[in-house]
Structures are given as structure tokens and as C-alpha cells.
Amino acid sequence: MKKKRLVVPHRHMFGPGPSNVPPRILEAGAKPVIGHMHPETFEIMSDIKSGIQYMFQTQNRTTLAVSGTGHTAMECAIFNTVEPGESVLVAVNGIWGERAFDMAERIGARVNTIVAPPGSYVTNREIERALSEHRPVLFFLAHGESSTGVLHPLDGIGELCHKYNCLFLVDSVASIGGAPLYMDQQGIDILYTGSQKVLNAPPGTAPISFSERACQKVFSRTIKPVSFFLDLSWLANYWGCDDKPARIYHHTGPVTAFYSLRESLAVLADEGLEKSWERHQKVAEYFHAGLESMGLKLFVKEKRARLPTVTTIVAPPGYDWKEITAYIMKTHNLEISGGLGSSAGLVFRVGLMGCNSSKANADMVLAALKDALKHCHRSKM
Ligand code: PMP
Structure with a gap:
């Protein structure tokens, strides 16, 4: 057991949870x-x-x-x-x-x-x-x-x-x-x-x-x-x-x-439930549009059935999803995660929840993904 004082990094917690604590x-x-x-x-x-x-x-x-x-x-x-x-x-x-x-x-x-x-x-x-x-x-x-x-x-x-x-x-x-x-x-x-x-x-x-x-x-x-x-x-x-x-x-x-x-x-x-629901929905739609304009696909096809808090993105073919999440963590100090259970290996999961649900944070994830897709290894198919 080291006797130095505990140090924990600040990190953008944009996986499916836990989220950042304000x-x-x-x-x-x-x-x-x-x-x-x-x-x-x-x-x-x-x-x-x-x-x-x-x-x-x-x-x-x-x-x-x-x-x-x-x-x-x-x-x-x-x-x-x-x-x-x-x-x-x-x-x-x-x-x-x-x-x-x-x-x-x-x-x-x-x-x-x-x-x-x-x-x-x-x-x-x-x-x-x-x-x-x-x-x-x-x-x-x-x-x-x-x-x-x-x-x-x-x-x-x-x-x-x-x-x-x-x-x-x-x-x-x-x-x-x-x-x-x-x-x-x-x-x-x-x-x-x-x-x-x-x-x-x-x-x-x-x-x-x-x-x-x-x-x-x-x-x-x-x-x-x-x-x-x-x-x-x-x-x-x-x-x-x-x-x-x-x-x-x-x-x-x-x-x-x-x-x-x-x-x-x-x-x-203080914010009010309706306002919070609305904010999550708006930010999710903004984020989803940004993902689609990058050429990425959303895992849930029916728009109404998309969870506004946790977005699943189809893992782009040819890439190793683990390399992408690790790259984003290392380079952008930002957590997004892979799939879980039946979605393992198929998706990325991005959570923008509570105070994290903002257009600025959606932009940050979009930029990180863009950067990762440029720098991570893509196999020739
Ligand atoms: N249900 C759902 C829908 C969840 O997303 C989670 C956490 N990922 C749980 C249950 C379990 O919660 P916890 O990890 O806090 O035990």
C-alpha cells in the first residue's frame, strides 16, 4: 500500500455509466x-x-x-x-x-x-x-x-x-x-x-x-x-x-x-423533468444526425425506439472496436464503451446523461470518433 495521497484523473465519462458528477x-x-x-x-x-x-x-x-x-x-x-x-x-x-x-x-x-x-x-x-x-x-x-x-x-x-x-x-x-x-x-x-x-x-x-x-x-x-x-x-x-x-x-x-x-x-x-426529457431528446437527435453525417450507422433502426441517454452505434466494419475505444480514452481522455451481452462486438455505446447531455459534449464525441477512425488500423476487406 503506497502512502502517497490518492490521485484520480478527471475524465469525460461518456460511456453507459457512471456519468460525471458535477x-x-x-x-x-x-x-x-x-x-x-x-x-x-x-x-x-x-x-x-x-x-x-x-x-x-x-x-x-x-x-x-x-x-x-x-x-x-x-x-x-x-x-x-x-x-x-x-x-x-x-x-x-x-x-x-x-x-x-x-x-x-x-x-x-x-x-x-x-x-x-x-x-x-x-x-x-x-x-x-x-x-x-x-x-x-x-x-x-x-x-x-x-x-x-x-x-x-x-x-x-x-x-x-x-x-x-x-x-x-x-x-x-x-x-x-x-x-x-x-x-x-x-x-x-x-x-x-x-x-x-x-x-x-x-x-x-x-x-x-x-x-x-x-x-x-x-x-x-x-x-x-x-x-x-x-x-x-x-x-x-x-x-x-x-x-x-x-x-x-x-x-x-x-x-x-x-x-x-x-x-x-x-x-x-430544479431543472424540471419535462425540460430534462426535452434536453436529452434534442441532444440525442443532434448527436445521431452528426454520426450519420460521418457515415456511421445507428444500431436501433426505429427512431422512436432510440434511447436518448445511451446511443448504440454499429461498429464500422474493418476496425477493431477495442482499439478505437482505447485510442479515444488515451488521446481524448474520454470513455465510450463497446457492446454488452448480445451487442458485444457489434456496437459502440455512448452515454450522454444528466449534466453530460449537451451539444458541446456530443461534438466532443463526434470529433474523437472522427479522429479515431482516421488513426486506427483498418483491415483491407
Ligand atoms: N439496468 C440497466 C438498464 C442498466 O443500464 C444497469 C447498469 N448498466 C443496471 C440495470 C445495473 O446497474 P448497476 O450497474 O448500478 O448495478
């Missing part, structure tokens, strides 16, 4: 540690709760932040709502559906999938057919499939799920704050996200919310959820979402991560 949010996270059960911390947690309610467009009482990353919230959603032997349905159009499948399978659920090719999404007709065939208790889909760059349409799916007595679970880790989503209006029963994308907070906290319908299912379980740490009855008490007179120690909340999350939610509320 000074206001960084400074919030550097404030003194106080107790996780102190009244001031409970006040901060209450601010977080109302910030999440606004961001998710929900009135749900059971709204909180899980101590952990997006995966923790995924497991919190699935482990609490599903009991062993129950049926779960998962839309798979990239890695996040695959992961949800894996998690549900681990707790002994019977899991069925509806699969769409990478770059595409599942239709309401396919969803209804699968709901009526498999009669699941839970249906999962990723609103922003960050591995393929797809923004999944949400309208009408909540109604379909409820018609078949199924809870609707949505992953909004890569989309929330960057694309329109109305939890209550769209009939979403469980919604979660992460702190490190559009919110521009450091990774490590994950907002989540449960509808009344979801709570009824969770709180009438016959056996306890497999995880103590993620047990919603404990978390709801820690976050003051139940009727109990006092909060009981469950785990030591990461207080400084709560400060950053609180501040990031305040920044989003």
Missing part, C-alpha cells in the same frame, strides 16, 4: 458523516423520498433508496414480490432481461421469456399472449435497455398486466430523467433506477418504489423473502414508509451517498 453533488457527498439514525439523516431521507416520487411521477408511499447499485434494486424488486414456484415473465431484448431471468430463477420461480432481437422490443400483442399463457405474478421489462440502446414503449402494458392479475416491474436505470415515464399513470407496480446515470450521483444508491398492489402481494407472502438485507418490510420501516411508531436499526445506511443522492434529485427537480 461539483454541487460531489460537494454534498463530502459533508461530514452523521449517524444513519439521526433526525437530520431522517430528514435527508424524507427529501430523497419526495425527490424520487417526483422523478418517478408517483404518489406511492413505499418509495425509498436501496443501499447498493441497480442490481441491488433489481433483486429487491424480484426477491420481495416473487415466491418460489410462482410464474414470472421476462421481456428479453438485451442483457437486463437476461439478468432478471437469472435472479428470478435463483429463487425458484418458473420463468418464461418473450424474446426480441437486439435493437428491437416486444409488442403489446406478444405480451398479452404470454400473460394469458403463463399467468405470471410478475412481468419484467427494461425501459432503457442500455446494452442495445432501445427505449421500450410502455403504454398499455400496465393495463394488460393488471387484466391478468400480474405486477408490472420496470427497470429505468438507464432511462429515468432522460425519457418520459409516469409510474402511476402507466400502471407500473415496481420501478427502480440507479444513482450514477442521468442523476449524476456516484454509484451506490438505487431508488425504488412499490405500488399499493405490489405491497399487498409483498406483505401477504407465505414465506419470508430470501434476503434479509433486501426484505421490504425492514426497508420500509427504515425509510419511514410504514405505520410503526419507531424506526428500527436494520443496516447502516451509506449516509454520504444519501447526501449526494439528495442533491442529485434536487438538481433534477
Whole structure:
């Protein structure tokens, strides 16, 4: 262990996450540690709760932040709502559906999938057919499939799920704050996200919310959820979402991560959700037009289904994608990434999220790509 002081480089974080953390949010996270059960911390947690309610467009009482990353919230959603032997349905159009499948399978659920090719999404007709065939208790889909760059349409799916007595679970880790989503209006029963994308907070906290319908299912379980740490009855008490007179120690909340999350939610509320959605959409369209004018192709063909936060670009033939990302990192101090899961080797992924979503940053990525395509090795085909 070296005894010199820690040095970390400044870097343009334009991959699919984490994104850059602006000074206001960084400074919030550097404030003194106080107790996780102190009244001031409970006040901060209450601010977080109302910030999440606004961001998710929900009135749900059971709204909180899980101590952990997006995966923790995924497991919190699935482990609490599903009991062993129950049926779960998962839309798979990239890695996040695959992961949800894996998690549900681990707790002994019977899991069925509806699969769409990478770059595409599942239709309401396919969803209804699968709901009526498999009669699941839970249906999962990723609103922003960050591995393929797809923004999944949400309208009408909540109604379909409820018609078949199924809870609707949505992953909004890569989309929330960057694309329109109305939890209550769209009939979403469980919604979660992460702190490190559009919110521009450091990774490590994950907002989540449960509808009344979801709570009824969770709180009438016959056996306890497999995880103590993620047990919603404990978390709801820690976050003051139940009727109990006092909060009981469950785990030591990461207080400084709560400060950053609180501040990031305040920044989003200051700008306003609609303005933020609009800004992400405009910058994405500007960026996409720039890519196409360079002769690059977008991986998602349908314009409406392009995620405004994470863009997938078809890896240009003849180049080694790893050489390009490494060149851009070394020469421009800028992170863009390759594909993930089914899109591995096929695409570059560029994330312009939260404070990073600006035309100036889009220009910076376009210039870096242009430079890389000029300097990196191209095989003769
Ligand atoms: N879902 C989606 C759509 C994501 O983009 C990510 C992060 N890339 C996750 C879930 C998992 O989040 P984390 O890495 O914070 O666990």
C-alpha cells in the first residue's frame, strides 16, 4: 500500500455509466458523516423520498433508496414480490432481461421469456399472449435497455398486466430523467433506477418504489423473502414508509451517498423533468444526425425506439472496436464503451446523461470518433 495521497484523473465519462458528477453533488457527498439514525439523516431521507416520487411521477408511499447499485434494486424488486414456484415473465431484448431471468430463477420461480432481437422490443400483442399463457405474478421489462440502446414503449402494458392479475416491474436505470415515464399513470407496480446515470450521483444508491398492489402481494407472502438485507418490510420501516411508531436499526445506511443522492434529485427537480426529457431528446437527435453525417450507422433502426441517454452505434466494419475505444480514452481522455451481452462486438455505446447531455459534449464525441477512425488500423476487406 503506497502512502502517497490518492490521485484520480478527471475524465469525460461518456460511456453507459457512471456519468460525471458535477461539483454541487460531489460537494454534498463530502459533508461530514452523521449517524444513519439521526433526525437530520431522517430528514435527508424524507427529501430523497419526495425527490424520487417526483422523478418517478408517483404518489406511492413505499418509495425509498436501496443501499447498493441497480442490481441491488433489481433483486429487491424480484426477491420481495416473487415466491418460489410462482410464474414470472421476462421481456428479453438485451442483457437486463437476461439478468432478471437469472435472479428470478435463483429463487425458484418458473420463468418464461418473450424474446426480441437486439435493437428491437416486444409488442403489446406478444405480451398479452404470454400473460394469458403463463399467468405470471410478475412481468419484467427494461425501459432503457442500455446494452442495445432501445427505449421500450410502455403504454398499455400496465393495463394488460393488471387484466391478468400480474405486477408490472420496470427497470429505468438507464432511462429515468432522460425519457418520459409516469409510474402511476402507466400502471407500473415496481420501478427502480440507479444513482450514477442521468442523476449524476456516484454509484451506490438505487431508488425504488412499490405500488399499493405490489405491497399487498409483498406483505401477504407465505414465506419470508430470501434476503434479509433486501426484505421490504425492514426497508420500509427504515425509510419511514410504514405505520410503526419507531424506526428500527436494520443496516447502516451509506449516509454520504444519501447526501449526494439528495442533491442529485434536487438538481433534477430544479431543472424540471419535462425540460430534462426535452434536453436529452434534442441532444440525442443532434448527436445521431452528426454520426450519420460521418457515415456511421445507428444500431436501433426505429427512431422512436432510440434511447436518448445511451446511443448504440454499429461498429464500422474493418476496425477493431477495442482499439478505437482505447485510442479515444488515451488521446481524448474520454470513455465510450463497446457492446454488452448480445451487442458485444457489434456496437459502440455512448452515454450522454444528466449534466453530460449537451451539444458541446456530443461534438466532443463526434470529433474523437472522427479522429479515431482516421488513426486506427483498418483491415483491407
Ligand atoms: N439496468 C440497466 C438498464 C442498466 O443500464 C444497469 C447498469 N448498466 C443496471 C440495470 C445495473 O446497474 P448497476 O450497474 O448500478 O448495478
